Amino acid sequence: MPEYIAKKSALTDFFKALSAGRRLLTPQGAGDQCRLAETAPDQVKLDYVNTHMSPKTLFFPQTEKLMAFHKDASKPDANIYSCAGDKAVPTVVFGLRPCDARGLSVANKVFQNDRFTDPYWKGKFDQTVSVGLACAAPAPQCFCAAMGGSPYGLTGLDILAFRLEGGDLGLKAGSEAGEALLKDLKLESADLAAVFNSQQAAAIQAQGVAPDYRPIDEANLMALFQDPHWLSTAENCLNCGVCTFFCPTCHCFDIQDEQDEKGGVRMRNWDTCMSWLFTVHGTGHNPRPSKTERVRQRFMHKLKYIPLKQDGVRGCTGCGRCVAMCPVNIDIRAVALKMCQSSAPSQA
Amino acid sequence: MPALEDVAKKIRESAKRLLAEGRAEVVVGYRRGTIPLTTAPFFARTAEECDQLVWSNFARINLANYLPGRKKVALVAKGCDARSAVGQVVENQIPRDELYVIGVPCTGMVDNALVAAKEPRPIREVVETTDDSFTLKGEGYSVEVRKEEVLRRNCRTCAHRTPKLADELAAPEVPGATPDDFADIKALASKTPAERLAHFKDLIKDCLRCYACRNACPLCYCPICFVDETRPQWLGKSNDPMDTLTFHLLRGLHCSGRCTSCGACETVCPVNIKVREFNRILELTVQKEWQYEPGLSWDQKPPLTMFQTDDAAEFIK
Ligand code: SF4
Ligand code: SF4
Ligand code: SF4
Numbered sequence: 062m063p064e065y066i067a068k069k070s071a072l073t074d075f076f077k078a079l080s081a082g083r084r085l086l087t088p089q090g091a092g093d094q095c096r097l098a099e100t101a102p103d104q105v106k107l108d109y110v111n112t113h114m115s116p117k118t119l120f121f122p123q124t125e126k127l128m129a130f131h132k133d134a135s136k137p138d139a140n141i142y143s144c145a146g147d148k149a150v151p152t153v154v155f156g157l158r159p160c161d162a163r164g165l166s167v168a169n170k171v172f173q174n175d176r177f178t179d180p181y182w183k184g185k186f187d188q189t190v191s192v193g194l195a196c197a198a199p200a201p202q203c204f205c206a207a208m209g210g211s212p213y214g215l216t217g218l219d220i221l222a223f224r225l226e227g228g229d230l231g232l233k234a235g236s237e238a239g240e241a242l243l244k245d246l247k248l249e250s251a252d253l254a255a256v257f258n259s260q261q262a263a264a265i266q267a268q269g270v271a272p273d274y275r276p277i278d279e280a281n282l283m284a285l286f287q288d289p290h291w292l293s294t295a296e297n298c299l300n301c302g303v304c305t306f307f308c309p310t311c312h313c314f315d316i317q318d319e320q321d322e323k324g325g326v327r328m329r330n331w332d333t334c335m336s337w338l339f340t341v342h343g344t345g346h347n348p349r350p351s352k353t354e355r356v357r358q359r360f361m362h363k364l365k366y367i368p369l370k371q372d373g374v375r376g377c378t379g380c381g382r383c384v385a386m387c388p389v390n391i392d393i394r395a396v397a398l399k400m401c402q403s404s405a406p407s408q409a
Numbered sequence: 410m411p412a413l414e415d416v417a418k419k420i421r422e423s424a425k426r427l428l429a430e431g432r433a434e435v436v437v438g439y440r441r442g443t444i445p446l447t448t449a450p451f452f453a454r455t456a457e458e459c460d461q462l463v464w465s466n467f468a469r470i471n472l473a474n475y476l477p478g479r480k481k482v483a484l485v486a487k488g489c490d491a492r493s494a495v496g497q498v499v500e501n502q503i504p505r506d507e508l509y510v511i512g513v514p515c516t517g518m519v520d521n522a523l524v525a526a527k528e529p530r531p532i533r534e535v536v537e538t539t540d541d542s543f544t545l546k547g548e549g550y551s552v553e554v555r556k557e558e559v560l561r562r563n564c565r566t567c568a569h570r571t572p573k574l575a576d577e578l579a580a581p582e583v584p585g586a587t588p589d590d591f592a593d594i595k596a597l598a599s600k601t602p603a604e605r606l607a608h609f610k611d612l613i614k615d616c617l618r619c620y621a622c623r624n625a626c627p628l629c630y631c632p633i634c635f636v637d638e639t640r641p642q643w644l645g646k647s648n649d650p651m652d653t654l655t656f657h658l659l660r661g662l663h664c665s666g667r668c669t670s671c672g673a674c675e676t677v678c679p680v681n682i683k684v685r686e687f688n689r690i691l692e693l694t695v696q697k698e699w700q701y702e703p704g705l706s707w708d709q710k711p712p713l714t715m716f717q718t719d720d721a722a723e724f725i726k
Binding site: 091092093110113123124198200201202293296297299300301302303306307315317319328330331333336337338341384385386388389390391392394395 | 475532618619624637649
């Protein structure tokens with residue numbers, strides 16, 4: 062597949078064409094105000110680090126109504142639930158970072174697979190064209206390469222954009238739909254493989270020497286689970302759940318019903334395995350009674366259970382949000398190294 | 410200007426001594442963080458582990474939060490944190506003789522959001538040697554920042570920087586800052602109820618209900634917080650503004666007359682909510698009604714935890 066070029070002088074036209082018939086969302090605002098927002102084609106920015114929250118909020122918001130009913134007895138459907146999910150609108154997101162696109166593809170396999178389809182996620186996800194922007198200069202907290210990704214990775218993206226010298230954008234298709242769209246846009250095509258590869262190599266190098274986390278993949282699950290390090294690893298954890306709320310792959314939710322005199326809703330809200338309430342049973346018994354079990358769950362899920370279920374793909378994509386946001390500096394890279402040690406053959 | 414390393418040395422020496430003497434089984438302090446602008450709470454149980462203890466301009470978390478239920482514990486504490494620890498003793502969360510306070514007279518801790526506003530470029534390294542400035546380093550730059558310019562707002566108005574009730578001090582005493590004048594809070598009080606509601610709704614509009622503020626707070630030691638109760642469930646769980654506001658208002662009320670303005674709630678909030686606004690209103694009220702400041706005495710109970718038959722109770726009328 063060849064690559065394409067969107068000329069610097071025609072970037073507004075490119076974004077106009079890309080978003081024809083769709084709303085255009087791009088990262089707007091700096092630092093912790095950076096979020097995906099509806100953008101006019103001439104207002105797209107290329108100089109952000111990453112959005113503060115992960116883009117999962119697009120398909121899986123903090124609170125989402127699933128069903129609703131009213132209590133107006135004069136109508137035949139009184140007190141009967143009907144679907145009330147957010148309306149999906151055709152969307153193109155420009156500027157996803159490759160770690161987040163990969164993260165969304167991990168979450169997508171949870172919400173859409175051969176066993177279930179979540180209509181609320183699917184409706185929005187399937188109507189979204191995902192265009193990434195490669196990270197030529199990864200931020201200090203980034204470690205996507207160590208987690209098996211790349212700052213120029215295409216997983217989960219229809220198209221990946223990368224910046225060329227002089228301000229043009231190189232474009233590479235990541236899916237058939239992306240390829241078809243690029244063809245439609247009637248852009249100049251070019252062979253940019255050499256530029257792409259050298260930019261990618263430099264960006265990976267900028268992340269420093271990647272630790273080798275493969276011992277976790279090879280380790281015995283129970284050996285990892287029973288290792289005594291969890292006690293000290295978890296000791297300073299606040300169990301706040303910030304790590305899970307910010308993570309692009311964390312997807313757990315809690316279903317709640319609420320009603321007033323006029324009607325009621327069934328909704329789902331983000332939940333977090335860091336809360337004791339997440340696992341407490343109706344009997345009062347809690348299989349994860351202390352923060353040690355809860356912290357272990359989070360890291361085992363990211364680094365062992367998800368890879369077991371998703372053909373080796375890790376549940377952490379190295380976006381660095383939890384590392385930057387954890388109030389007490391529980392760093393998944395340090396935890397992963399402990400897990401590597403605990404899986405040494407002598408203990409396996 | 411004490412060098413941070415000198416303070417750290419003092420902390421390590423004391424920590425080792427307390428462990429060796431059996432006075433403490435664990436020393437709760439700070440270790441260096443894995444990323445710039447952070448430290449991490451650290452639990453030292455051996456002399457070797459004590460060598461990881463540091464002192465820093467980024468020692469923001471209030472370690473008294475880790476005290477309830479512990480035995481034989483030594484705590485590294487700034488002025489505000491030591492007051493929280495005293496409060497926990499007063500509130501029977503830890504017996505006085507199980508606790509040893511290594512106090513660190515403090516010149517304030519850094520607000521990372523202010524640092525980011527000053528230096529938007531990615532920061533790869535922070536070099537700090539004294540407690541009045543530090544150097545930020547990134548791709549092709551190195552800038553010095555004076556701490557005074559990036560202090561957390563609670564630190565800017567902290568009148569009790571020296572932990573006077575500590576069992577020992579790891580650095581020379583420092584003078585307190587000019588106390589909070591509560592000017593904004595007094596101005597708010599003159600607004601209409603509708604304006605005040607709008608103010609509070611705006612304050613919490615980005616809240617994620619992650620409860621990091623509560624979990625980092627040394628006052629929030631309830632085994633089950635009212636927001637987590639399920640039988641009955643007192644509060645909705647969505648991002649509905651009234652439910653979110655109810656959480657903040659009730660938490661504020663529960664902390665009234667107990668909050669030492671350590672700022673842990675604001676430090677940990679991932680979306681920079683000024684959580685302390687709620688506490689400050691009540692801090693002002695308690696100061697006015699009872700001339701009480703928490704954490705300055707080992708035996709004086711917070712006014713709202715007591716009942717006195719001769720209470721004038723003017724404020725209720
Ligand atoms: S690891 Fe950090 S962010 Fe996650 S629950 Fe624990 S304290 Fe909160
Ligand atoms: S675990 Fe942390 S670094 Fe990994 S994807 Fe989630 S938020 Fe990002
Ligand atoms: S830490 Fe911030 S976001 Fe989390 S519950 Fe408290 S105010 Fe809300």
